[in-house]
Amino acid sequence: MNAMTQTMMQKFFPFMQWLPSLGQTTLRPDMEAGFVGAILILPQAIALATLAGMPPEYGIYTSIFPVIIAMFWGSSWHTLSGPNTAVCVLIASSVAPFAAIGSEQYIGFVLALTFMAGAIQLAVGSLRLGAILDFVSHTVISAIVLAVGLIIIVFAANALLGVLSNLDEPFYIRLHQIIHDIPRANGYALLVGGLTIISGLVARHYWRRYSLVIAVAVGMLSAGVINLLMGSASSELELLGTLSISALPFSAPSFDLGSMAVLKELVASALSIAFLGLMQTIVISRSIAAKSGQLIETNQEIIGQGLANLVAPFVSSFAGSGSFNRSAAHYDAGAKTPMAAVYASLFLLLVVLIATKLIAYIPLAAVAGALILVGIGLIDVKEIKQVLRSRQEAVIFFMTFISSLVLGLNAGVFIGVLLSLVIYLWYASTPNIVLEEQTARDGRRVNIITVDGGLFFGSVRHVERVLANLGERDGYDGNLIIRTDHMTYMDVPGAALIAAEAKRRRQHNGHLYIFVTQQKISDALGQSTFFDEFGKDHIIERNQDHPMKDVLYPSRIKKPASSTQTNGSEKKTNSLSQSHSKDLNETATLASSLQNTKLFSLLNTEQIETLLKDSPIQHGNTGTIITDPETPMSGHFVLLEGRVDIERLWSLPKGGAKRTSSIMDPNQENSGIAILQASGHGVRITANGVITYLFIDCEKFDSLLGWNQQLADMAETDPEISRRMSLIKHAALFRQLPLENLKQALQSMTPRDVKGGETIVRQGETGTSYFLIESGEAGVWKKDTFSDDTVYANTIAPAARLGPGEGFGEEALLQNGFRSATVMMTTPGRLLVMDKQHFDAHIRPSSIKMISPSEAIRFIKDSKVQWLDCRYDLEYSEAHIPNALHVPLDQLREQLAGLDRTKPCIVYSRNERRSRAAAFLLTEHNFNIKVLKGGIMHWPYDLEDGKTG
Numbered sequence: 001m002n003a004m005t006q007t008m009m010q011k012f013f014p015f016m017q018w019l020p021s022l023g024q025t026t027l028r029p030d031m032e033a034g035f036v037g038a039i040l041i042l043p044q045a046i047a048l049a050t051l052a053g054m055p056p057e058y059g060i061y062t063s064i065f066p067v068i069i070a071m072f073w074g075s076s077w078h079t080l081s082g083p084n085t086a087v088c089v090l091i092a093s094s095v096a097p098f099a100a101i102g103s104e105q106y107i108g109f110v111l112a113l114t115f116m117a118g119a120i121q122l123a124v125g126s127l128r129l130g131a132i133l134d135f136v137s138h139t140v141i142s143a144i145v146l147a148v149g150l151i152i153i154v155f156a157a158n159a160l161l162g163v164l165s166n167l168d169e170p171f172y173i174r175l176h177q178i179i180h181d182i183p184r185a186n187g188y189a190l191l192v193g194g195l196t197i198i199s200g201l202v203a204r205h206y207w208r209r210y211s212l213v214i215a216v217a218v219g220m221l222s223a224g225v226i227n228l229l230m231g232s233a234s235s236e237l238e239l240l241g242t243l244s245i246s247a248l249p250f251s252a253p254s255f256d257l258g259s260m261a262v263l264k265e266l267v268a269s270a271l272s273i274a275f276l277g278l279m280q281t282i283v284i285s286r287s288i289a290a291k292s293g294q295l296i297e298t299n300q301e302i303i304g305q306g307l308a309n310l311v312a313p314f315v316s317s318f319a320g321s322g323s324f325n326r327s328a329a330h331y332d333a334g335a336k337t338p339m340a341a342v343y344a345s346l347f348l349l350l351v352v353l354i355a356t357k358l359i360a361y362i363p364l365a366a367v368a369g370a371l372i373l374v375g376i377g378l379i380d381v382k383e384i385k386q387v388l389r390s391r392q393e394a395v396i397f398f399m400t401f402i403s404s405l406v407l408g409l410n411a412g413v414f415i416g417v418l419l420s421l422v423i424y425l426w427y428a429s430t431p432n433i434v435l436e437e438q439t440a441r442d443g444r445r446v447n448i449i450t451v452d453g454g455l456f457f458g459s460v461r462h463v464e465r466v467l468a469n470l471g472e473r474d475g476y477d478g479n480l481i482i483r484t485d486h487m488t489y490m491d492v493p494g495a496a497l498i499a500a501e502a503k504r505r506r507q508h509n510g511h512l513y514i515f516v517t518q519q520k521i522s523d524a525l526g527q528s529t530f531f532d533e534f535g536k537d538h539i540i541e542r543n544q545d546h547p548m549k550d551v552l553y554p555s556r557i558k559k560p561a562s563s564t565q566t567n568g569s570e571k572k573t574n575s576l577s578q579s580h581s582k583d584l585n586e587t588a589t590l591a592s593s594l595q596n597t598k599l600f601s602l603l604n605t606e607q608i609e610t611l612l613k614d615s616p617i618q619h620g621n622t623g624t625i626i627t628d629p630e631t632p633m634s635g636h637f638v639l640l641e642g643r644v645d646i647e648r649l650w651s652l653p654k655g656g657a658k659r660t661s662s663i664m665d666p667n668q669e670n671s672g673i674a675i676l677q678a679s680g681h682g683v684r685i686t687a688n689g690v691i692t693y694l695f696i697d698c699e700k701f702d703s704l705l706g707w708n709q710q711l712a713d714m715a716e717t718d719p720e721i722s723r724r725m726s727l728i729k730h731a732a733l734f735r736q737l738p739l740e741n742l743k744q745a746l747q748s749m750t751p752r753d754v755k756g757g758e759t760i761v762r763q764g765e766t767g768t769s770y771f772l773i774e775s776g777e778a779g780v781w782k783k784d785t786f787s788d789d790t791v792y793a794n795t796i797a798p799a800a801r802l803g804p805g806e807g808f809g810e811e812a813l814l815q816n817g818f819r820s821a822t823v824m825m826t827t828p829g830r831l832l833v834m835d836k837q838h839f840d841a842h843i844r845p846s847s848i849k850m851i852s853p854s855e856a857i858r859f860i861k862d863s864k865v866q867w868l869d870c871r872y873d874l875e876y877s878e879a880h881i882p883n884a885l886h887v888p889l890d891q892l893r894e895q896l897a898g899l900d901r902t903k904p905c906i907v908y909s910r911n912e913r914r915s916r917a918a919a920f921l922l923t924e925h926n927f928n929i930k931v932l933k934g935g936i937m938h939w940p941y942d943l944e945d946g947k948t949g
Contacts, residue, residue, distance in 0.1 A: 075297040268414075873888065
């Protein structure tokens with residue numbers, strides 16, 4: 001089988017990707033996880049079938065056959081499908097108005113509804129439309145889940161009281177019915193249900209995984225004791241009854257002509273079930289993947305769910321979706337491959353066939369108690385509090401929640417999805433626009449507008465208003481440059497807006513220019529009338545010369561004139577060269593010039609400035625050898641002034657050697673800078689006069705270039721992660737993470753809106769989370785060691801003032817200890833929060849580089865390496881490694897400004913605990929840092945004491 005055939009086979013049969021991994025190492029853990037899963041799902045399957053108004057057998061079948069289909073054709077290895085609480089509530093509320101609960105007609109409609117939902121899901125996945133689920137706010141899902149929890153509790157309360165309930169009645173009517181029927185309640189049923197609930201709640205604190213099994217077992221036992229003492233006639237406790245279980249339970253949905261009218265009414269319900277099921281499945285898949293490290297292919301997971309629900313009606317199963325409880329327990333039980341789900345399904349079938357008679361004695365009151373436990377489990381108070389911190393999110397939450405309870409879950413789902421899309425479109429239609437005013441070299445005032453976002457039909461009016469306001473200020477007779485390097489998309493209406501603005505300015509003797517860096521923007525302009533009316537001379541491209549580039553890049557050096565020019569032109573070129581040499585030490589100026597070169601054009605100026613901080617400018621005289629042919633170049637050679645001779649020498653495959661020579665002269669380049677890229681071949685660079693040059697670390701350059709590529713890919717597949725990557729693009733800590741770790745780390749972060757003056761962490765508290773500032777500023781306060789007064793750390797050093805892209809809280813997590821300072825927001829803002837579990841899984845393993853004492857001793861007298869001792873004062877004064885700077889961990893943020901970022905650092909403490917925390921913080925601030933393995937306790941060489949140190 002060739003590679004192309006294999007790829008096609010894996011596309012249509014995704015299980016072929018993991019089947020080869022099955023073996024002795026996976027068999028035992030998968031079978032153990034399968035057995036645990038089978039025991040756990042049994043009471044839940046029966047309870048959720050009751051919730052859906054279906055016979056208990058159908059809940060068991062739904063936990064077997066669709067699960068196998070979803071695992072073979074889905075993407076996630078650990079997400080278990082089956083009966084889902086929200087989907088079951090939707091099924092019951094949708095079908096109950098058209099048929100009697102549990103009747104053949106009711107069952108036929110449910111199976112038909114399942115088939116329709118599966119067809120919708122399969123279509124969404126096949127058409128690669130899974131990205132639309134990313135536009136549904138997590139707040140909407142939280143509101144629907146809370147509403148489902150309350151609906152389940154109210155529904156189950158009827159059975160708990162031993163009275164009848166109508167599934168098709170609204171929530172508030174059912175609630176009123178419960179209150180009205182309390183006097184007629186069956187006391188024995190109430191007792192059995194109450195014991196079921198209490199035992200389940202107690203079991204959650206000790207054996208959470210088995211709490212539902214324990215609760216139902218207690219319910220069965222209590223019912224048995226009551227019937228033994230009082231008699232079944234007196235207790236009137238209804239039992240589940242004998243199940244009719246078959247190994248191959250074939251069935252068929254109702255699609256006869258008499259059912260068509262009802263099925264038309266159920267189309268909206270099918271859409272709700274399809275999308276609600278998919279939303280929960282994808283959320284669950286990504287949550288489990290964040291732990292397992294697996295990459296989830298959203299559309300394939302949707303196809304798996306669609307196929308499962310398409311097959312379900314033909315094997316006596318109703319619509320299901322991913323189950324968080326089952327999936328989490330499945331993963332925690334040690335499942336290695338999707339075969340664990342197959343084993344769980346087979347074990348469940350075996351258990352049911354063997355224990356049919358025992359299952360018949362489960363009282364309905366115990367099933368109702370189990371449902372109430374499921375409903376209680378859906379009420380997440382912590383998540384609700386977090387959502388309510390934002391006024392906007394709170395409005396979305398309550399509108400979805402109330403509409404779900406009052407109008408029904410169908411309406412709640414549609415209203416929630418509609419609200420999510422409206423919010424997305426609102427933000428998309430109002431892109432961030434930055435206006436700058438600059439002065440050209442000839443004294444002209446030029447306005448520069450940067451559009452950060454999309455310029456499409458939805459945002460045209462917003463951008464038009466901004467342009468109109470600017471026109472009122474400058475009378476349309478000024479020069480305007482529109483930058484599109486931050487523009488994500490432009491359609492024809494957007495291009496037409498720019499063309500209209502350009503025409504308006506030309507009528508008032510003004511000009512409009514567009515700075516284009518992306519081909520898709522140029523294509524959109526070509527589809528409008530812009531090129532026809534104004535020509536390409538109003539387009540500024542990155543790699544082509546244009547007069548208006550002097551405004552965008554004031555430090556840019558123009559290409560020198562040809563040799564036939566006059567002496568005056570040569571003097572002008574020399575004058576520009578001298579002007580450039582005066583500004584060589586200005587990092588921002590040099591970065592702008594470098595960005596005009598082909599090699600550096602793929603980086604932005606901020607990234608180039610980051611590289612320049614570690615690249616000191618050097619000088620050489622005639623005959624100075626810059627590099628030797630015997631030593632491969634490890635950096636990109638950048639020639640700023642003067643000329644050099646380049647001689648390359650390398651061996652040929654058949655013997656002998658090849659030598660080439662050339663001359664590098666920055667005056668022959670458009671940017672005024674000449675670059676020789678790093679090479680594994682020997683290169684001799686010799687100064688041909690007085691020269692000024694520097695070397696750019698090629699590994700750091702490649703890292704930034706790779707980062708930009710990842711960012712571009714993310715912008716298409718996951719805009720939210722792309723935005724977060726843009727936020728932390730300057731943090732070396734995140735850049736050094738493997739791409740998969742980085743994506744999982746960013747996905748695991750939860751946004752949190754904060755107010756100015758709000759305390760985020762307190763000194764002395766146990767650390768449980770890591771925080772990254774998305775917007776706003778924070779200050780750091782510490783208690784003075786001697787006076788016990790609280791000191792604002794910003795008065796000590798600017799490093800203690802934190803802004804967007806900076807993080808805090810890592811010291812306590814790395815040490816498993818306490819907060820070393822209090823952090824308070826000085827302005828309103830937003831934080832991204834990562835809990836300790838995700839921090840340990842994704843960041844801790846990749847953030848620390850170690851060095852052994854035998855390796856580190858070589859740098860003990862090296863002035864180019866900084867040794868840092870992060871222990872306390874008394875420890876340092878007692879003994880320390882020679883030449884080590886004393887930077888206590890609790891004072892590290894305040895002393896960052898005094899450390900040299902250009903030098904690599906070796907940090908140590910008593911063992912590795914504090915030094916790891918220090919390394920994490922220093923890496924966050926772009927230091928090249930390694931931790932001394934074993935700390936000073938394992939340092940076998942000489943130490944200095946405080947007197948001699």
